[in-house]
Amino acid sequence: MSSEFSGLVAIVTGGASGIGAAIARRLRADGATVAVFDVRPEGAIADLAVEVDVTDDASVRDGVEQVVNSFGRLDIVVNNAGIGAQGDIAANGDDEWHRVWDVNVVGLARVSRAALPHLRVSPAAAIVNTSSIAATAGLPQRALYSATKGAVLSLTRAMAADHLRERIRVNAVNPGTADTPWVGRLLDAAADPTAERAALEARQPHGRLVSPDEVAAAVAYLASPAAGSTTGASIAVDGGMQELRLRPEH
Template sequence: MSTLEFDGLRALVTGGASGIGLAIARALLARGARVAVLDRDVTAVQDDADLVAVTADVTDDTAVRAAVAEAVERLGGLDVLCNNAGVGAAGGVEDNDDEEWHRVYDVNVVGPVRVTRAALPALRESSHAAIVNTCSIAATAGLPQRALYGATKGAVQSLTLAMAADLLPEGIRVCAVNPGTADTPWVGRLLDAAADPAAERAALEARQPHGRLVSADEVAHAVCYLASPLAGSTTGTTLAVDGGMDRLRLRPPAPRS
């Protein structure tokens, strides 16, 4: 008997060609799953024989339905859906126009809805169905210059609870992972654009109690726990991977004399 907890299970990871999504895909593979990644650009993974790569923009319902159907066919079914695709947004409440608000909501909130709708028929056929949404510390903590982004992630957290309530009677568990500021390509681009990238990175690291950025692998391990058949009694749960940022209030270091 295999000791790999995902042995025989099939998973789909959106935004899976880079960053946290790719880390999730790799972690699921390592635990025995067959994995498909859905992304707008799958160039980075299309030659990887271990992954099934399908192309779609999560804002295009027709493309999403076709890509999910292809992934399900090539995997032979679906047991785990990781709604990870998303975009960032910077600025206060007055800094983005209506078009940008609609664009980011379309990706971060309606995107997971589209993918889930397309995946539900296959998930309903699974004995170990689980959905994990990638949320954010921005859903539970007020972060400077993250009004739009935080609003979308707050919506994802509420959506996760509603989905969990609706789908539990069908045997489908729904959870979310809330990363703190993670060492991802998007954060890297923000740092590169800062007037003093080193100082900005130090500030981001300092605001997390454990004193560093969260790694993509750490988020992936949390997703694997939530999606695992071993977590069969865990649903409607949001798991923070944030170095204690949401819940801990450490005393500042004593000033040096």
């Protein structure tokens, strides 16, 4: 067990599965005390698992208070909770736009807002937001999802500016298409799951899906006290999709 995060307390939203679960595991392995917030926290590997709905302000505030009452402090918030959406600009009605925006963007704001009083007194305060390759590259049939993740990336920079002088660092991680349960469900629903998986892998220059543990490693760096001069930044974990333009092999 590493001691990099020894004595620090972290919240990971959406931490019961997929990328969130990998982040929770990594932070605990590095010495942090980890609380997971999830609408279905059963089975979460954490020091505290709390049923929290990030679209409900009272639920969020109660969850944060449970963490502080249990562990006496709060140092790190990983805003990872999010939901997907498919289709072009006309594919989703107003209700779905509001629903996805409420989870992916306003949910992040609710959790961060509730955590701020505690982060302000932490000696190692950090917020890490999960954005996406969809914020930096135009992906087909992801209009609503891309809009929310672009907002997360912009909001990360604004938060970093607002809270720098309070010694709260705010950064983001931009995963590519990751091997998660959500992507698995998309593949299962495809007409040809094998061909669809091959297409998703080929879209990323390194030729495979991103692993949740790779995303968790980037989050651990951004959350770490060792990254004290890193704020307002984003790390792409996407096999080179954001920046590389490779020529075809043949």
